[in-house]
Amino acid sequence: MLHTIHRRLPPIGTGLLVVVFLTGAFLAGEALSQTATMRGFIVDDAGGEALQGVNVILRSPAGEVIGTATDSEGFYIVTSIAPGTYYFQASFIGFIAETDTLLLAPGETLTRSIRLQVDRTELGELVVEAERSRQPASVTAGLQSVSPQDIELIPAPDVSADLVNYITTMPGVVATGDRGGKLFIRGGEPTQNLVQLDGMLVYQPFHIVGFYSAFPADLVRNADIYAGGFGAKFGGRLSSVVDISTRNGNKRRFNAAATLAPFVSSARIEGPLARDRVSVILSARQSVIDQGAAKLIDEPLPFRFGDQFAKIHASLSSSSQLSTTVIRTTDRGVVGLDEGTADLDSPTTDQVKWENLAFGTRFIVLPSTLPVFAEILLSASQLDQSFGPKDDPVRSSDIFMFNGSANVTYFTPSVDVHWGLFLQSSELKSNLGGQFQNVANEEEYVTEAGLYAEPEIRVTSNLIVRPGVRLHSFPSKSKTFLEPRFRIIYNRGIHQLSGAFGQYHQEVVGLNDRRDAGDIFTAWTSAPLGLVPEAIHAIAGYKLSPGSGVDLSVEGFWKKLSDLSVPEWTGFPRLTIKVQPADGTAYGADVRFGIDRNWFFGFVSYGYSFVEYEARGDVVPQWFGLVSKYSPPHDRRHQVSAVASVEYQGFELSLRWQYGSGLPFSQSIGFDRFILINGQNNVREDPGSARVLYGPPYDGRLPDYHRFDVSLERAFDFRNASLTLQAALINAYDRSNLFYMDLFTLDRVDQLPLIPSVGIKVEVN
Amino acid sequence: MIAACDTGVDRFSDAESDFAFNVSGAIATESDTQFVRVQRIRNTVEPLPGDLNAVVTLSETNSGRAVTMTDSLVSLGDGNIDHLLFAVFDVSAGFLYRLRIEGTDGDIATATTTVPDKPSLAVAPATVVGARTTQAVSWNGLTKTPENAVVFYRVARSEAEQPQIVEFPYTLRGRLVRDGWIAELRLSDDLRIVRQQLEIPQDDDQAVFHGVSMRLRIPSPEWSGGLEGRNIEGGVGFFGSVGVFTERWNIGEGAIDNLGFINGQQ
Structure with missing residues (x-):
């Protein structure tokens, strides 16, 4: 039974929750005082980078073994250890195991952080990296974890791999094309995705050219992509979460890398500010598409983007860390029919432009006597967006948000209690130039605050359940919601069953003119019409892992969307939009199969998805009778992705084929000349103006989309440097994939044609 | 897979459309001659009026008085031509009038308007x-x-x-x-x-x-109501009336x- 509270909870309600958890923590603490706890961080000795998946075991003299594995932070904790002597081992494939004999006293909390050294005597390091990280067909209750090794397998137009290329191979992820920077995940809209980098929100991180985001592979340590059903830690978005952790940088020695390619050139440098304690990593990328790739294909590509990233990470002690991350992205370009004649430097060219700036600090601490992992996050995120001439835009939308949050995990023998608090304050400014009829140009302040609790209960050795609740308050709408969340994972041998459920609300929303694929301007605003959009997700999945390196996953999902704000459908083109409320349903299923061998890696996935909106306005029924349900323009029904990577004699050949069935668009029922009748009955002279008349909303389908990309890469290692050469063919069989078409003139804009590309990367250690 | 190779776009809806005509005009008490423009909804952007192939009738519903409007081609301000239909027909305040366009192919569009009462x-x-x-x-x-x-x-x-x-x-x-x-x-x-x-x-x-x-x-009230300025049954456009007193x-x-x-x- 879902509970929705449409008023603020009285203080006693909030207090009660806190009391419940503190009491639970106290009782658990009492139990733990008779046992010992061991914890710490495990990092790569070569550079200090966190190692995920390290096996940590404690073996008693009697042969009893208890253990755990490190998470993406490299953190491990073993609780409820009976006092005594233990043989300790931390092992990870490809690294020399750390062993010791420990004497643990009652009530002791031993913090032991470890640096593992690479074992160069048995296996090649690269092979090991691949073996331990690549699980592309592995999805658990909507969650897929992506490593940099996964990302680098996907062919890209240059040697710098990018997270977005991996995301777009996932079933259920729809991109409107290779331009625009919009991703629709399992029926949700781009502005319903929560994208976090080291805990700070990045509003529009996907670049205007679809091969790129603000997340190049060599900055990413791990990305958790929740296509839905995400836990209580996350909120304020309806569709999905992309939670990215970046590398900390090398704490032992400086290294640098630079790439040069027709799409993007980049540079990165990292190294110690204080050996083994403080590191810095700096990265910058800048597109050269309008100069490089455009000349290769002899077509204008009026897009420019870039990103800059900086992070300082400090290991303050064996039980505390502090990091500060800054990211800035810039994008601008002309999308649609004017691409062919656009001059981005002309003061009269209408162009869309956006700039993200985010700054965040993260403090991690392991309190000395408690089995607790705690983090405190402070961040500020800003997005400035405009459309029109570059110096005199006709529309603009700016948003600035401050976020403060704390996340705590309290570890007990059978339950890990995750809980946290958050407070966010956003300032939204918009000048929409009248584009939205019923959304005023204004300055708004939106505050969101709340807390969550989500115990992870290991019911048996095979069964984990994670019930949660998130209290999310939207004071500006005078609404508070108690959002239930639930995840369950059941493992039995090679089989895994998983499920997730959750309720979500989003007050700060993005409005687009979805009638026009070429209009990628997004107006960020407080949810109009006095509504707070809501989503309910349900996911059920099955995973089969019959052998090492083979995975098969099947997952179904269902999302119910309420109180969305969508552009009102109109019977003929209008320059302005009227926003109207709508509800929606999205459901589907996907199948993934992957094989990983030393020399071969590949996966194939198929996704079916159905998305339907029901607008509550009366315009469509008045034109077409009872029709009020329609497929929104991102309702891609069928998707296939196939990726393969082969290594042979130092060469790495990567192949990707993608297929997507056609996206909906509004067809025409004909053309006429519109005459605005005035009281003088001007029909005798007024020529009127030609116009298109639309049929029922989005009842047509564009042609199917498919593309084949291939890249060949070879790395050459020198004493203190390496050189990587790459050649790639994007859209290798030159498919004319439609991006945009004018129903009037039948002028069409296709997505990128066959583009040959070469890239070079130099790394210096 | 054959469909997947197709890159063309069918821009016209397969949905059954009831919209065969665009009708634009208003009748007025001040004039003894009434004018309306009638276009066929066409599948080309450029206005090629072609044959209207329709009979346009204006009638007063109470008395049944009716007139068949005369089709003419009129040259417009931008050099294009279009069908302008006219009829000598007095209209009176407070009466309901119906415009009916019946194509020879069976397409029908109708609209009504009540001329405002004289205050x-x-x-x-x-x-x-x-x-x-x-x-x-x-x-x-x-x-x-x-x-x-x-x-x-x-x-x-x-x-x-x-x-x-x-x-x-x-x-x-x-x-x-x-x-x-x-x-x-x-x-x-x-x-x-x-x-x-x-x-x-x-x-x-x-x-x-x-x-x-x-x-x-x-x-007439049609000016302030109607969907997107449209009040034609079986068509698009606008038909209204003006009381001139x-x-x-x-x-x-x-x-x-x-x-x-x-x-x-x-």
């Missing part, structure tokens, strides 16, 4: 305050501001000359009240301007005031004298 006029006596003379004019029964309101003054330079007409816009000078729409005529101000326009000296007492009248153009009245002799005119009102 009743109430004129208050002229008010003289110092040198300023005004007069309140009420059109009772109106619920919306008229689309157009004009006051006409008929003035002659002398008894020997023919009166001339000078008009003043009053649409924005009136206001809606509970019973209708009321405007205050600024007689002294307006007539001072009339003298200037007719080159009558302000102190000339030989000018003759022949009368005052007001004309209202009142649009003119009333004249006399101003009191004392006020005329105060205004410095000879009273020529009948």
